[in-house]
Amino acid sequence: MYDFTTPAAQHVADSLKWRKYAGRDVLPLWVADMDFLSPPVVTAALAARVAQGIFAYGEPTETAVGALLAAARRDYDWTIEPNWLVPLPGLVTGLNVACRASGDGDVITATPIYPPFMSAPQFAERRLIRLPLRETRPDTGSHWEWDFDALDAVATRGATLMLCHPHNPVGRQWTPAELQRLGELAEKHDLTVISDEIHCDLLLEPGARHTPFAAISPKLAARTITLMAPSKTYNVPGLGCAFAVIPNAERRHAFQKTMRGIVPHVNLLGYVALEAACRDGMAWRSELLSVLRSNRDEVVRALDGHNGLRVTVPQATFLAWVDCRDAGLQHPQHFFEQAGVGLSDGADFGAPGFVRLNFGCPRTTLDSALARMRKALATL
């Protein structure tokens, strides 16, 4: 019913992803936005708002907040009070503010990880503890888990734990049992938890449901700063609209105080997109998930086991984590770029020898990219 076949992003002049390789025959499968058109309900709501012709400083309307709260109840069975919300122009802003507003002790982050999880603690002048996820190797790809014993051992009292839920780049949807265990350790060591849930509406298994970390219990909610946004799911990252959910008043005030004078108002078109997506985006999202599931399966089929590559099968996100350590490549990202496919370098995520492949694109683009990668590997 919706268009997931027209390669939309390459036709716009201002796409960061496509501009990187402008004038070169390189298919960009790197930065995490999708090449699909946004849902028609979102585009129509934006067009109607643009037609009003006035773009004052924005405030979230009652209807936007209402749509957001209703979506949280519908999708996660999570009741959010309106006063827990703090609007933000982006999730990375939220990660940095949260690191600066949650004490000065250690910050623990599980690697490999989206790079701002390593830079935000450093910008906040806090000691960063990298805790490697534990890798096991099932028949296909790799499986990644928290090392709870190691977390228990490194956690210092009052530290901050950064959770990426689902986890970019390994695509894990953390289970309620895993969240529960993290919660026990958070209680034991009196941790603040920053939970980045930007990918939580991109669960690829049919019928899968997201459990926000803060929804596990009111006690855990009180120590958690949850960060969310419509940007990944509905492909509107350029509209700069995200939010924090901070139930505990003291933590929320510390967060807001840290934002003062630095963090700008949210783009009002972002609120318009958020409202339309939360209220009316379900049918589009469900088709998107089928397309992504099929693309994911194709990436695994085409690359896993090919010339020593191992593809972690993502349970969520539109990102595949590819282990090239056994493929005999000096620098995998350069190698595939030379072959005409622009991927993200695993080294930026704390894991040299890996690449991250963005499969949020029409099948024709993906098929060309996978064919180029296989052809290049065949020459080794």
Ligand SMILES: Cc1ncc(COP(=O)(O)O)c(C=O)c1O
């Ligand atoms: C886990 C995670 N958090 C945050 C972001 C970026 O968020 P924003 O563009 O809202 O700053 C990304 C983008 O890839 C991400 O994967």
